[in-house]
Every structure is written in C-alpha cells, then in structure tokens.
Amino acid sequence: MYVSDLALTDFRSYREVVISLEAGITAFVGQNGQGKTNLVESIAYLSTFSSHRVAGDAALVRAGAERAIVQAKVQRGGRSNLLELEIVAGRANRARLNRSPTRPRELLGQLRCVLFAPEDLALIKGDPDGRRRFCDDLLTLLGPRMAGVRSDYERVVKQRNALLKTAGAARRAGSDGDIRTLDVWDAKAAATGAQLLAGRVRLLRDLRPHVQHAYEQVSGGQGTAEVSYRASLSSGGDDQVAEEELTQPDAVEAKLLEAMGRLRAREIERGVSLVGPHRDDVELTLGGLPAKGYASHGESWSFALALRLASYELLKGEGSWDGDGEPVLILDDVFAELDTRRRERLAELVAPAEQVLITAAVPQDVPATLTGVRLDVADGKVTRGD
DSSP states (O other): OEEEEEEEEEETTEEEEEEEOOSEEEEEEOOTTSSHHHHHHHHHHHHHSOOSSOSSSGGGBOTTOSOEEEEEEEEETTEEEEEEEEEOTTSOOEEEETTEEEOGGGGBTTBOEEEEOGGGHHHHHSOHHHHHHHHHHHHHHHOTTHHHHHHHHHHHHHHHHHHHHHHHHHHHTTOOOOOTTHHHHHHHHHHHHHHHHHHHHHHHHHHHHHHHHHHHHHHTSOSOEEEEEEOOOSSSSOSOOOHHHHTOHHHHHHHHHHHHHHHHHHHHHHTSOOSSGGGOEEEEEETTEEHHHHSOHHHHHHHHHHHHHHHHHHHHSTTSSSOOOOOEEEEESOGGGSOHHHHHHHHHHHTTSSEEEEEESSGGGSOTTOOOEEEEEETTEEEEOO
16 A cells, blocks of 8 residues: 555645655655645545644644645555545545545545654653554554444543533532433443443554564564553452453443443542543553653653554554555654664664655655655655755
C-alpha cells in the first residue's frame, strides 16, 4: 500500500497544493513552520480521522476558510482508490470514494498509516487517555467497525453522565429523583463498553510479542518491555480480572453491569461514570518496573518507538487480523530527537517498508541509509530537491 497522489485545499497552512508521491522513501525537507508536518498529518488523518497534534478538527481548516478538503490516491494490491474527505469544523465530515459520495466510515481501512512523532513520548510519560487513544486508533485500523463501537460508547457515557448529574442534584435538593432510566443506560454502556474493552485486551495480547521484539531491536537488547491492560472493574481498580476472561465480551458485559450496580451511589454523588473503558489504562513496564516514572528519556523513546513498530508489524499482513495491506510509515521529525545509535537502528528497521514518508528540518537529519526522493517544502510550495 502506498499513496501516489495527494491534494489539499484549505488544509492547515495550504490554500492549495498537489503533489505526486512514489513507493519507497520520500523525505519532506524544510525549516520549521513551512508545512512539512501538515502534509503527512493530512495523510494520517485519512487513516484514522484523528490528528496526532490536536484533539479537534477546527485547527485543520485554514484560517478564514469554511472547510478543508483532503484527497489521496491509494495504490493497494494492484487497485487504485481515490479517497476524499471534506472537513468542516463543528460538523460531520463528508466523504467520497472514487468520486462517489459515501459515509466517512467507509473510508476507514482504505488507507492504513503508522505515524511516529515526538508527541509519542506522551504514550510513556503522559496520562492514560493517550494510551487509550493509541489502542482505539489501532483497533479502528485493524477493524473499521470498531469506529462505530467507539463512537457509540462515547455517546452513551456522555448521556449516562448527564443522567447521573441530574440524579445527584435531585438528591442534594432532598429528592430521590427518578433514576429508572439509569438501568437502560447501564445496559447500553455495558454492551458497547464490553466490545471496546474486549477488543483492546485482544489487541494488546496480539501486540505484546511485537512490542517485546521491537524494543529489543531499538534498544539493542537493553531491558524487556511489557504491555498489559488495567481495567477499572473493581471499586478501587486494584482487583484484576484474568486476561482471558476480559477477551470475552459477554463476560465483560456482566462484570461491567455488576460494577455499575456496586458503584451507583458513588456515581450519583459525583455525577460521573466511574467504571468502563474510559477509565482504564494500558500498563507499560520495563524490566518489571513502570515505564512512567522509572524509564530514562532514551528508554522512553525506545518504548514509544517499539509501540509504533509493533503496530506496523501487526498491520503488515501476517500479523494483521485481516491480512490486507502493509501500512504507510510516517516519521514526523523523529530522527532529530534520537541519539545516533537509536537513529541508525530505526532507519534499518523502517527501510524495507513499501512507503516511508519522513519530515526533517535539514537533509542531514535523514539517515544515509534512507535514500530516496527529497521534496523541499517552503512558502507553501513543494518542489523536487537535489
């Protein structure tokens, strides 16, 4: 799989740009603020409908414009597909596939990308929401239907929280309040949450050996990296359920319902849902110790890279759940952040990929082993380099 053509209209800093790409290695080179990352961000956005830089879509639309349009032609298994997404801040995206209108969700899975960026350090050092998002984005790439599950769960939790707040306010005012509909929302949250939670646990089970192997390669065998899922199914979050049981949606649904019943009084008092996938975390350990707080800066970088390399391996084919389509690899200003040893190891690992897109401030930031096409980016223009 690779992107052969990219066209942007009012996306980020670009009023309009059209570029042709090739399989193999392409480096976008230019000073900071010239729009290199905007180009690769647009490609990655078509893959997951999310940006690695911002949480919302508003920043993706060029200042003064009403909408942004991203078009990409994707070559995959001898077929060519034209993907088009219209982004309107605060409104639902509109999509076209091979020039025919379609639901945006139908584009998911047409292009698979794995993106490395300096922001990936937050996977190791940051809050649980980043690690949950990592899992859910990868789940969507592996099985696009999970986008609907994820969206449904977020909607249900939002509605359930609103009901809990109303019930809490009523009790503080001296009324019992009508919480009969809470049982309905408990059932909906448990049903959708069980699918999402079980999907994450299965994902991490399949990802685990790839993470261990990738960390060994990147770090040169210095330490053992482990990933596991920490569910919020107990009142204090301390009693862990066996992993095998957590892979079964029916069993998870029953446990979520039980936990919601047990925590109902506290949830009404606080006005928030205290159990479910939105409260879970991914535990990352290095040599048996939590990576967050114990890993050095270099070790944290190695772990973050291992997570992305493992994602690539899982998607690539033999390790993928549906075995269709080697993903595009994007390295956004990564090499400048790495020491010489990690830079060389990463370059060796990604070089065989079908398409690698790199951004760098200067040509010297691109390792010599990654020879390919150079595109210079300056003043909103993309030109072929020397």
